Amino acid sequence: MDSRRSVKSLEPFFRPASVAVIGASRVPGKAGYNIIENLQGMGYRGKIYPVNPHASKILKLAAYPDVKSLPETPDLAIIVLPPAQVLKSLGECAAKGVKAVVIEAVGFGEMDASGAKAEARIKKIAERAGMRVMGPNSVGTINPYTSFDSSLGRLKKVFLPRDKIRRGTAGFIGQTGLFTGVYLPLINSEIGISKIACLGNKCDVDESDLLEYCGADPPTKVIAMYLESVTDGPRFLKLARRIIRKKPIIVLKSAVTSSGAKASETHTGAIAGEDRVYDAAFRQAGIIRVGSFEELWDVTRAFVCTTPPRGSRVAIVNLAGSSCVTAADACVKYGLQIARLSPATREKIKTVYPEWWQVRSPIDVWVSIEASGFEKTYVTITRAVMEDKNVDAVIAVMGANNWLDGKSVPGLFTDIRREFPLKPLFIVSMPGDWSVYLKMQRGFQNIGIPCYTRDEDAIASLAALRRYRQYLNSAD
């Protein structure tokens, strides 16, 4: 293995004491402005050195004409120049002794053959100088624990004010800028962040490096990844097998390879074959593979919020008969079983129904709501199934409509959640009214109950928790 590769060599990407922004700009909206604005907005306490030959001050900071004029060697350099200027600048970083560089400039391997050639040169410069390079075409990193943010989007008052970034337990590693851009507010509010790193073209730092880093990072408890390729399969799988004993790893692997979406025009057959290899390898390593960004958020949120179930028997408490059926379908599809309720549980449930009702599993609550009201129905039945030893996990389905106060509903479940810490409880809240749903979702999540709009999303996430537990058990 390359001797430069170590967890320690990646520290400057997440906790640098000083950072140079090469290509710093006075123009709001330019990447070289945004990065400094973001760092200041986060409250980053290290030194920031704007590098720009045509400016003396940028965002109230003294600017320097080039890297060699900097008063010290920065822990990290961030390059946001036009592609033609990147190699020269990287050489200057090497000369100055900079050990870590994020190249956020674009126009390299993702673009054309000459870009790919330039990348090979970047790699050579990095190796010769003993530098770690993330990118090119990286959108940067975020670490709320050190108030560090090297990402380039114009984010203050745009995507998310930087002081609002929430310290959480999920590390996001991806070949995409979506984690620090469009999806950031959603990741932030729904999941919370331990680290975000956008790999870009993986000229040097790759997904294995960052997986190892997050594996060793104390705040990170769950690792979520978006990958278009895996640079070193054996290393990645070896690391994954080790890390997974402590932290679940959830991967969205798109089916196309390094040439990006273009491959899907012409090479579908080959890709489908390769994809099956990924599938098998991931499964053997215990990696949880998901099929879309939305499933990546769903499953990650479930791991962050709650605990894997001890078995596969699911009790479903459901608003409508048809939804009992579709939820049961989804359980079967994802390898879970509908729980058979104990006689004692049935007796407890009967108390909220009219005399003539027959209790079944899944439990259809419509008639009970009419007879006993929403609160008594859901609290009584949910508690009964949480208490049942024949039940390993509970999914309670309700609607999110005007007639429910989205803010107060989660509170009905606080005690139940607290009393059965080892049994996961999921909520599905079908949105008639989105504002009601969003309030419910936040409230439930705050007490450790993941909440979804679609039964299948909840069930797929629960099944992922279950598979993780099964993997750990089988690997014991």
Add this chain to the structure above:
Amino acid sequence: MDSRRSVKSLEPFFRPASVAVIGASRVPGKAGYNIIENLQGMGYRGKIYPVNPHASKILKLAAYPDVKSLPETPDLAIIVLPPAQVLKSLGECAAKGVKAVVIEAVGFGEMDASGAKAEARIKKIAERAGMRVMGPNSVGTINPYTSFDSSLGRLKKVFLPRDKIRRGTAGFIGQTGLFTGVYLPLINSEIGISKIACLGNKCDVDESDLLEYCGADPPTKVIAMYLESVTDGPRFLKLARRIIRKKPIIVLKSAVTSSGAKASETHTGAIAGEDRVYDAAFRQAGIIRVGSFEELWDVTRAFVCTTPPRGSRVAIVNLAGSSCVTAADACVKYGLQIARLSPATREKIKTVYPEWWQVRSPIDVWVSIEASGFEKTYVTITRAVMEDKNVDAVIAVMGANNWLDGKSVPGLFTDIRREFPLKPLFIVSMPGDWSVYLKMQRGFQNIGIPCYTRDEDAIASLAALRRYRQYLNSAD
């Protein structure tokens, strides 16, 4: 075929001149109160006869002690009594000469064997009297074109004020109350309603009857169904093959049979086999099968909003490289192709990028947004691909974040939409901010552009439009 069965025999369920509510109640929240409240809220102009032996007035209407005391034979009777009283009441309807009855009472075949026996008797009474019966366990019907609503949920100020129900072109037929309850506001605002009918246990009126009715109903242009079983397969398929020439039929068929979710506990194998039979039969008839309620809304909305594409070549205009890849994956999965752009199109697109950029398909717009801004980027590129003869449909992916004004974005696409009426355009707007997304969604829909949160949802819907067109072509 049963001689009672005719499209005309179903008219009273949707356009009765008079209706008796048997089991009418003075207690707000009870089904027998809600039905009258809903009818009044809709502005229904026919006669309403509350039937209740213990009341003289209900909701300002004169009440009658029983059916035989009614001053006329109502076109429709709605029964909302406890299960034990239903048979007697049905007999009284038969004696009075009522030709159509909705039994909204529950506690029959969906409950237990004795309930199933009672259903057999309902069927016999109906046949002998030449009555059509919808239900039991039906949640009623809605027809905004006659301001008629027999549904039992407490809907005024709860799910949706009845005068807000929007006349649309989609007919919903289902073995579920979700269409008139939880999901009603969503169906109403996103799709619009021509008819809604909740079949219940299908003692007499079944999905084929209602399919035939909607097939002959002028306002209905698209038919959406949720089915747990098909009563008469050959009849259903024969009708579908005929109706599909004029109106697409979209079906969510859950995998379990009449015994509901319980079957999934024990009979998974058998069901999976039967499910494949449904799959093949539906495909041969040109029915579009979907896998979830959400997909039912997504696909129905696409048919209501826009037009089927002439071919399978899709141009994707996309915010992020990773999202280009996942969208291309989804196109391949759903049998669509990524369009190869003509040289002229590439030239038009180049104008919004820096000199060094290479145009590819899918089209990654991040660098263009930085160089030319959001509006110029999306308008120029979307127009270019809409003009391209190598392109049959366009999917434009963007984010829904604070920095976009959700209300004004759709307006940028109005002209493009108008100039190319035969080429479907879909928007995917990935929500960082839900309130921005919801504004965009409504705005886009109003101009004939369906808008989704997930690329896969848009692509699955587009693929459904495409399959419909292919079916019509092959059947010509």
